[in-house]
Amino acid sequence: MVERIEAPHLRKGSDLMLRQQTCIRCNKTYESDDPDRVFCGRACVTAESRSFEVTADELYRLVWSMPTTHVAAEFGVSDVAIAKRCKRLDVKKPPRGYWSRLRAETKRRRQERRKGAT
Numbered sequence: 001m002v003e004r005i006e007a008p009h010l011r012k013g014s015d016l017m018l019r020q021q022t023c024i025r026c027n028k029t030y031e032s033d034d035p036d037r038v039f040c041g042r043a044c045v046t047a048e049s050r051s052f053e054v055t056a057d058e059l060y061r062l063v064w065s066m067p068t069t070h071v072a073a074e075f076g077v078s079d080v081a082i083a084k085r086c087k088r089l090d091v092k093k094p095p096r097g098y099w100s101r102l103r104a105e106t107k108r109r110r111q112e113r114r115k116g117a118t
């Protein structure tokens with residue numbers, strides 16, 4: 001629970017009383033006249049509620065450009081949330097082990113190139 005500070009509330013009506021508040025999610029300080037507000041912005045609100053906005057195209061591009069855990073970090077949600085959203089938007093995700101295989105493949109190719117150079 002966030003403790004209320006009553007003072008700004010009492011002055012409601014005339015001029016807006018901005019108050020320094022700290023985001024409960026990212027600890028960023030922000031100014032707001034709303035004592036009930038607990039997040040610095042929309043990004044933290046959506047992240048915390050685990051409902052983030054992303055289009056199918058954008059999601060597809062993201063999951064095929066980096067591992068799901070990284071995509072999840074981008075949105076500040078869990079990778080399960082990403083997986084669920086992929087399912088809902090009918091976005092095909094890379095198969096399990098795709099990224100480790102890709103890493104191994106890149107490494108192998110680099111080694112072969114080095115071998116070929118000598």
Ligand SMILES: [Zn+2]
Binds near residue numbers: 024026039044
């Ligand atoms: Zn925040």
